[in-house]
Amino acid sequence: MPELPEVETIVRELRMKIIGEIFTEFIPIWSGSFVEDKKLTLNGRQIEEINRKGKYILFNLNKGYLITHLRMTGQLIVRDSVPDDKKHLRLIFTFKSGKYLLYYDLRKFGRIYHTIDSEKVLQNTGIDALSEDLDGMRFAELMKNKTTLIKPFLLNQKYIAGFGNIYIDESLFRAKIHPQTKVSELSPTMIKKLFSESRNVLLEAISRMGSTISDYKTTGGGFGTNQNFFRVYQRNGLPCLVCDTMIEKTFVGGRGTHYCPKCQKMNN
DNA sequence: CTAATCACCTGAAGGC
């Protein structure tokens, strides 16, 4: 479900709602969603910080971490009570204050890890796409000696973490780069353009609370609005907003890929 | 090393 902007939106809300909360009870409705460390206890632990790396959310406890990846359909919802309708509700965390953190996940792909070793969970996660340490130079550096295509490169979280299918298509469109361009064939100018446009795409999406296609919800159960501003994603068959050419859909790296055949040529 | 395919799950949508 969520890519960086959706996860960032959730993190910002969680910080306002449950920093300082103390866990009192944990009810696994579908225990497959939870990866426990039997040496750790959750009850009595307090949430000190909530951070994000790529698409992971890290709850920094006074001992250990809860780390979650929502994959396709995971949702974190904060409520004052547990609703009667428990469809797709997988985990219930109860706080001392009486609040609840509810984990929903229709497809059961997501996980919440309870661990002391956050590095182990994040070992294949590269630099965050919005990290202050990621600039145009470093972005270009990461692309050096890569033989893959630009779309699979950006999908691979071990290089840069946070991009997913939507925002890659949108970023490549704005940078006027064909999704099947080889990374090695991108000029320094195009790489610079891709870096700055991808930041714009992510920051704009965050300002709109993310994109709700089907499952993504904010922690209060609300929706994002960025889906109303897509330029290519799911706009196949519709005219390009720049040149009126029909947006096409194909498959790159096994993922549905939307692009304008006129604006995004293989050679500039 | 990359690249393709499957696996993990459930449900919505479209074709017939």
Added chain:
DNA sequence: TGCCTTCAGGTGATTA
């Protein structure tokens, strides 16, 4: 109405 196929904000393992 119903059955069947395909596809979906992701990623990890396996196979070629």
